[in-house]
Amino acid sequence: MIILVLRVFNTMTRKKETFVPIEKGKVRMYVCGPTVYNYIHIGNARPVVVFDTVRRYFEYRGYEVNYVSNFTDVDDRLINASKERHIPVPQIADQFIKAFLSDIRALNVKKATVNPRATETMPEIIAFIGRLVETGYAYPVHGDVYFRTRKFQDYGKLSHQSVDDLKSGARIEIGENKEDPLDFALWKAAKPGEIKWKSPWGEGRPGWHIECSAMVEKYLGDTIDIHAGGTDLVFPHHENEIAQSEALHHKTMAHYWLHNGHIQINNEKMSKSIGNVILVHDLIQKYDPQVIRFFILTVQYRHPINFSDELLNDAVQAFGRLKTAAFNLRERVGDRDVDDSAFQEKGDHYRQDFISAMDDDFNTANAIAVLFDIVKDANIALQQTNAEPGQLAGYLNVLLELSGVLGLKLESHETSILDSEIEDLIKKREQARNQKQFALADQIRGELKSKGIVLEDTVQGVRWRRDQE
RNA sequence: GGCGGCAUAGCCAAGCGGUAAGGCACGGGUCUGCAAAACCCUUAUCCCCGGUUCGAUUCCGGGUGUCGCCUCCA
Numbered sequence: 001m002i003i004l005v006l007r008v009f010n011t012m013t014r015k016k017e018t019f020v021p022i023e024k025g026k027v028r029m030y031v032c033g034p035t036v037y038n039y040i041h042i043g044n045a046r047p048v049v050v051f052d053t054v055r056r057y058f059e060y061r062g063y064e065v066n067y068v069s070n071f072t073d074v075d076d077r078l079i080n081a082s083k084e085r086h087i088p089v090p091q092i093a094d095q096f097i098k099a100f101l102s103d104i105r106a107l108n109v110k111k112a113t114v115n116p117r118a119t120e121t122m123p124e125i126i127a128f129i130g131r132l133v134e135t136g137y138a139y140p141v142h143g144d145v146y147f148r149t150r151k152f153q154d155y156g157k158l159s160h161q162s163v164d165d166l167k168s169g170a171r172i173e174i175g176e177n178k179e180d181p182l183d184f185a186l187w188k189a190a191k192p193g194e195i196k197w198k199s200p201w202g203e204g205r206p207g208w209h210i211e212c213s214a215m216v217e218k219y220l221g222d223t224i225d226i227h228a229g230g231t232d233l234v235f236p237h238h239e240n241e242i243a244q245s246e247a248l249h250h251k252t253m254a255h256y257w258l259h260n261g262h263i264q265i266n267n268e269k270m271s272k273s274i275g276n277v278i279l280v281h282d283l284i285q286k287y288d289p290q291v292i293r294f295f296i297l298t299v300q301y302r303h304p305i306n307f308s309d310e311l312l313n314d315a316v317q318a319f320g321r322l323k324t325a326a327f328n329l330r331e332r333v334g335d336r337d338v339d340d341s342a343f344q345e346k347g348d349h350y351r352q353d354f355i356s357a358m359d360d361d362f363n364t365a366n367a368i369a370v371l372f373d374i375v376k377d378a379n380i381a382l383q384q385t386n387a388e389p390g391q392l393a394g395y396l397n398v399l400l401e402l403s404g405v406l407g408l409k410l411e412s413h414e415t416s417i418l419d420s421e422i423e424d425l426i427k428k429r430e431q432a433r434n435q436k437q438f439a440l441a442d443q444i445r446g447e448l449k450s451k452g453i454v455l456e457d458t459v460q461g462v463r464w465r466r467d468q469e
Numbered sequence: 470g471g472c473g474g475c476a477u478a479g480c481c482a483a484g485c486g487g488u489a490a491g492g493c494a495c496g497g498g499u500c501u502g503c504a505a506a507a508c509c510c511u512u513a514u515c516c517c518c519g520g521u522u523c524g525a526u527u528c529c530g531g532g533u534g535u536c537g538c539c540u541c542c543a
Contacts, residue, residue: 014473034543035541040543043542043543044543045543046543047543048543076541077542159473159538160473161472161539162471164471165470165471165472166539229543230543231474231537231538231543232537232543233543234473235472235538236539236540237542261474261475261537261543262536262542263543267535267536269536298482298491298492299482300482300483303474304474304536310481310493311480311481311493313493314480314481314492314494315492317493317494318481318491324507325506325507328506328507363483365482365483365490365491365492366483366484366490366491368482368491369482369490369491369492371491372491372492373490373491376508380507382506382507383500383507441502441503442503454506456507457501457502457506458500458501458506458507459500465506
């Protein structure tokens, strides 16, 4: 057996590096989660799907993964939504956390180990800011607290920008009292009527970046293996997290920084002003959520990915090929517990290919190609009337195993029609066919088709499967 | 202006020093009562110009195009 090493692209070094965990057999990872002021769009869904796949792969390789992803449940956007809808911030947060969990469940995303909420991490956040003030890395002004960016020597190391370059883009908003335009808020004083918490600097709420630093420390420790999120978070969000955490700990915050590319719509940036934001909530009404997950994984996670109905429909076809093969194998193998040990060597061959694809910075595009290799070979085997059941079971098992690592479910859809009714209709159709009453036979086939049942006449007899309705 | 990504068949997308994986679509064929599913066959010298090399899509330099970050943003 070849010893394979997992290599991951680290934004910090801009290189693929061999993954070495802090603790043998364990992975501590933190993925920046959503601000829960609305339903998530597909751009929010990409990191969720991608890093869930990363997590599943680590688990497949025998790691125990501690996966933490936050909910930002208080910030300007929530406060604005609260004002507009005349609903308290916590109620809005609850509503969209629930919606988020439901959306990602549809995408077959595993539950995080912990989903901490900013508002439930308030003591740790305030204490964190307090320590930064004590050490001179932060300063309070009129109820706000800012991070003293220039005091942190390494500022800009993740985004590879010098402090002076960054300064040209930085601004001081009206009402802010920063010493330097690059300084950022750790604590914001509450305006009248806003949701607020007590702190040594007055009533207010945390800045955006501090919650992640506090949560990483609380749930995962001073140094973690992987910190991940969308590419837009590199600056300023992750840069600021590093500044906060490393100023305090004098240790590397994360060994590997992973960032996914953005999703575009018809080759345009997805944005509210263009009006092309697609919510997961809506998209899964139109497409099988598994197809959406599949589509996201057909592209290497760091690259941009374009969404359009045309591309999604191609994905429906492609994913259908995987599902059909799984159906047909299952139909031949049945529920029997078939010994597939003779297939071991061949199965390992596919596993090996799959692993070397995924070991290369989670190359899901190549991993999916392995799935199609299996399907190709399995389809050839399926054509043999006397195919070994163990062989077919072997193909089925390895196909389900590896697609499962990607979080893809190759299962049939629910249909209202019962198996017995289907079998009866198939019998009637067979009688009609034997009597050359093809019009009647085709009518029955059409009837079943309208109920989501596809009939196929094969050398081995009639087979049927539930298709998408 | 600073930093970065990308440019591979009709479309999507891997490969990244030894003459191009996979998927979708198209065309031809096999199978079928007709279909469907599937299988077989067919489809690319990898944006342009230089350089390094025995050899470059793959490395280096220059160009062109395109997208993104530098401000809330997955």
